[in-house]
Amino acid sequence: MSGLNWVKSSFSDEGGNNCVEVAVTEDGAALRESDEPGRILAVRPESLSALLAAVKQDHSP
Numbered sequence: 489m490s491g492l493n494w495v496k497s498s499f500s501d502e503g504g505n506n507c508v509e510v511a512v513t514e515d516g517a518a519l520r521e522s523d524e525p526g527r528i529l530a531v532r533p534e535s536l537s538a539l540l541a542a543v544k545q546d547h548s549p
């Protein structure tokens with residue numbers, strides 16, 4: 489998965505470490521941690537949507 493345009497989370501710390509990065513792929517998206525860029529998780533759009541909805545629900549006031 490080389491040549492992807494990785495975007496860091498807005499929640500990353502000031503040094504840019506300890507964050508999740510995401511890139512758009514032909515089949516959906518790719519996720520990785522900034523401190524382990526070689527480990528990439530490929531996800532389909534519906535799976536990523538479900539993950540984000542669950543995270544938002546768990547962090548709602």
